């Protein structure tokens with residue numbers, strides 16, 4: 001119909017990448033950085049990532065514990081493929097980023113999806129998690145801040161999950177791609193070096209470099225070597241000029257602060273606009289999303305999303321995409337300008353009336 005759709009389904013803000021990232025990418029091409037590179041990533045970048053983490057997380061990561069990957073998604077693929085064999089089980093806390101289930105399935109593993117609930121502030125129930133662990137459990141995937149709920153796991157919750165993982169010899173895969181978009185200091189799994197872990201982060205969200213496809217994983221040296229072998233088989237290496245842009249991105253601290261402040265303001269504003277509607281949700285601690293439950297019997301999340309798109313031109317994601325317990329939910333992102341968010345909130349209100 002040619003109508004302009006407000007896209008609240010996407011996890012990609014309307015910002016531009018930092019100016020330095022764009023100029024350094026052009027510079028890299030002029031400098032001829034277009035050859036094959038080391039499969040784990042160029043040495044300067046691995047070193048700089050390690051230093052960056054040691055600075056912000058107070059850790060002691062060395063560069064041989066880092067692999068640079070084409071996005072966090074591929075870091076997750078490599079960690080799952082290098083660890084999980086047919087019949088192994090992987091615990092995922094729902095609602096969850098759908099890629100986890102897809103990736104585990106492709107590896108031949110089984111996903112054990114443990115629900116968390118809005119009524120409990122999305123805090124995982126440790127007894128429930130423990131009850132799903134058995135001899136086949138090899139990995140537990142955590143995502144804090146969460147896509148879709150925005151929940152940040154507190155240090156004590158993380159401690160309990162780490163204790164369980166150590167007790168049952170389970171590796172934790174911690175996807176922390178939204179860590180820079182939090183309202184308060186975010187506890188990282190990196191603060192628990194005693195536990196077998198893969199930490200995953202990305203340039204996509206922090207530096208608005210989604211289309212560049214660059215992220216990384218941090219783990220023990222032998223896990224990183226195994227992941228590097230796989231990356232070599234699949235890709236040889238990732239583009240040298242993109243890594244050079246990534247190297248410069250790590251210096252763009254002011255841009256990151258500006259992005260984070262903008263997202264926080266939009267998130268708070270949108271929550272305020274949705275508060276008065278027949279919806280329930282937890283105020284997100286971080287991330288790009290608000291995950292709301294429909295407090296009406298008129299429709300479920302899928303029907304609501306279809307109606308909202310057809311009648312109002314606002315696109316959202318039905319909750320069922322994040323787990324079977326969330327058929328009454330939908331997810332909106334706050335990646336669009338505030339004026340569009342205000343308009344979209346009006347449209348949501350209209351459909352709910």
Ligand SMILES: Cc1ncc(COP(=O)(O)O)c(C=O)c1O
Pocket residue numbers: 011070071072073074097143146147175177201202203204210214215
């Ligand atoms: C939780 C989570 N992890 C990973 C990714 C993928 O990030 P990347 O672009 O680095 O592959 C996303 C993207 O939406 C995400 O929401």
